[in-house]
Amino acid sequence: MPLPARAVRAAPDGHGAAGLRVADALRTAILDGEFAPGERIRQEVLARRYGASRVPVREALRMLEAEGLVTLVANTGAWVSRISLAECEEMYQIRERIEPLLLRFNLPLLSDGDVAELARLAEAMEATDDVEEFLALDRAFHLSCYDLAPTSVLGDLVLQLWNRTQHYRRAFTRVFRAEGERSVHHEHHLLVAAIRRRDADEAERVLSGHIRRTRLELARHPEVFADD
Amino acid sequence: MPLPARAVRAAPDGHGAAGLRVADALRTAILDGEFAPGERIRQEVLARRYGASRVPVREALRMLEAEGLVTLVANTGAWVSRISLAECEEMYQIRERIEPLLLRFNLPLLSDGDVAELARLAEAMEATDDVEEFLALDRAFHLSCYDLAPTSVLGDLVLQLWNRTQHYRRAFTRVFRAEGERSVHHEHHLLVAAIRRRDADEAERVLSGHIRRTRLELARHPEVFADD
DNA sequence: CTAGACCGGATTGCATCCAATCACAAGAGG
DNA sequence: CCTCTTGTGATTGGATGCAATCCGGTCTAG
Numbered sequence: 001m002p003l004p005a006r007a008v009r010a011a012p013d014g015h016g017a018a019g020l021r022v023a024d025a026l027r028t029a030i031l032d033g034e035f036a037p038g039e040r041i042r043q044e045v046l047a048r049r050y051g052a053s054r055v056p057v058r059e060a061l062r063m064l065e066a067e068g069l070v071t072l073v074a075n076t077g078a079w080v081s082r083i084s085l086a087e088c089e090e091m092y093q094i095r096e097r098i099e100p101l102l103l104r105f106n107l108p109l110l111s112d113g114d115v116a117e118l119a120r121l122a123e124a125m126e127a128t129d130d131v132e133e134f135l136a137l138d139r140a141f142h143l144s145c146y147d148l149a150p151t152s153v154l155g156d157l158v159l160q161l162w163n164r165t166q167h168y169r170r171a172f173t174r175v176f177r178a179e180g181e182r183s184v185h186h187e188h189h190l191l192v193a194a195i196r197r198r199d200a201d202e203a204e205r206v207l208s209g210h211i212r213r214t215r216l217e218l219a220r221h222p223e224v225f226a227d228d
Numbered sequence: 229m230p231l232p233a234r235a236v237r238a239a240p241d242g243h244g245a246a247g248l249r250v251a252d253a254l255r256t257a258i259l260d261g262e263f264a265p266g267e268r269i270r271q272e273v274l275a276r277r278y279g280a281s282r283v284p285v286r287e288a289l290r291m292l293e294a295e296g297l298v299t300l301v302a303n304t305g306a307w308v309s310r311i312s313l314a315e316c317e318e319m320y321q322i323r324e325r326i327e328p329l330l331l332r333f334n335l336p337l338l339s340d341g342d343v344a345e346l347a348r349l350a351e352a353m354e355a356t357d358d359v360e361e362f363l364a365l366d367r368a369f370h371l372s373c374y375d376l377a378p379t380s381v382l383g384d385l386v387l388q389l390w391n392r393t394q395h396y397r398r399a400f401t402r403v404f405r406a407e408g409e410r411s412v413h414h415e416h417h418l419l420v421a422a423i424r425r426r427d428a429d430e431a432e433r434v435l436s437g438h439i440r441r442t443r444l445e446l447a448r449h450p451e452v453f454a455d456d
Numbered sequence: 457c458t459a460g461a462c463c464g465g466a467t468t469g470c471a472t473c474c475a476a477t478c479a480c481a482a483g484a485g486g
Numbered sequence: 487c488c489t490c491t492t493g494t495g496a497t498t499g500g501a502t503g504c505a506a507t508c509c510g511g512t513c514t515a516g
Contacts, residue, residue, distance in 0.1 A: 242476090243476050243477065244476080244477070270468095271467080271468070272466095272467080282468085286469085303467090303468060304467090304468075305467070306468095
């Protein structure tokens with residue numbers, strides 16, 4: 001039975017990669033906020049923008065639909081996915097249960113240097129006033145706790161949940177900063193401390209509580225999910 | 229901002245549904261064991277088999293790739309996904325954490341009639357000698373605990389994990405039955421009892437332990453994942 | 457006899473073309 | 487004035503055809 005060992009995608013560019021190129025570009029655009037949730041996506045526009053025909057564009061849309069970033073309706077079109085408060089809470093509750101597990105897998109693999117880097121990120125997050133920078137640092141802080149263990153399924157899943165909520169996290173961040181919310185930073189420092197001691201149980205508890213508290217906070221701001 | 233309210237897929241057949249038709253058919257075929265993991269999938273063959281051109285077939289392959297049922301390699305082809313023991317354990321560990329949550333959401337929605345049906349399924353499972361029937365009953369037993377709550381994300385995720393491990397569950401079932409393993413049924417009855425009392429904490433505990441014990445059992449049979 | 461290069465068939469990837477469908481606006485009827 | 491209908495333009499969906507790539511066997515050289 002074949003099935004090539006190299007799970008690595010053969011060529012990152014060239015022939016047989018147009019769909020992936022478009023998908024990567026569009027994903028980045030959505031995560032960066034260039035496209036807002038609910039916004040219509042036209043195949044022709046993307047095709048011209050990324051120099052491809054509509055066929056690979058449609059492939060890319062299918063991929064992003066599977067990731068939950070795009071919503072397709074047959075014979076009608078594609079939209080940047082919009083999620084409700086209920087769905088967002090659901091995703092956070094899933095994260096509460098699985099991110100601690102992923103952290104546990106990574107804990108023994110994190111070097112002292114990695115931990116120092118985490119501490120640095122937490123401090124930078126506390127220092128910055130820029131929303132986009134905070135978002136990038138927060139993402140780097142959490143996801144860099146996760147990318148050492150070879151957990152393909154769990155890693156992809158967590159990344160997907162982060163991506164699907166990215167736009168709304170941007171919105172929350174603005175609100176939280178306006179409210180002068182500080183406990184987030186406290187929790188980050190507690191998490192770094194637990195990781196430094198390689199205390200898996202405590203790290204799980206802190207991380208779970210961190211996500212949980214964020215969820216409870218965002219439930220207080222349903223206006224972020226308003227339909228305009 | 230548009231984005232039609234009807235999230236329901238417009239037409240299950242007719243124009244604009246060829247990709248979905250092929251995807252559904254191929255998914256069913258894979259889950260039923262018609263295609264074995266590692267088996268090559270040729271676009272032309274599927275196109276002829278399902279009366280479509282290769283374009284919707286490629287769309288279907290992308291969808292199933294996203295579900296983890298198919299593995300695509302650029303310029304090379306498609307294979308029915310094969311998972312390793314490590315990946316399977318990972319999926320079971322994810323299930324240990326999220327299926328109890330999903331059960332909790334559904335618990336208040338289950339009627340007394342639903343609970344009676346669960347008990348019936350558990351007994352039928354205990355009675356049958358046929359592997360395929362056991363698989364179908366087990367799937368019905370667990371998934372029917374989950375499909376009442378409108379948890380789109382969590383429900384889809386759990387279903388995906390069941391699908392990705394379906395072939396290997398079939399193989400385990402054969403081994404377990406050969407070994408005369410009976411504790412599975414005990415756990416099912418405990419679960420029904422906890423559900424009947426609407427005892428969420430106990431139900432979570434039992435379900436988590438059920439999945440966990442299955443995972444530990446399957447780790448004792450790595451031969452199921454042999455590459456042939 | 458083995459290892460490496462090479463070539464032909466098979467298969468996938470993409471662009472173009474045409475058909476099917478839908479959204480929207482204008483008009484007829486109540 | 488509102489509602490339903492109808493037609494048109496825009497957009498998506500699918501089939502075909504060609505180019506790019508890969509796999510397998512064969513030949514050659516060492």
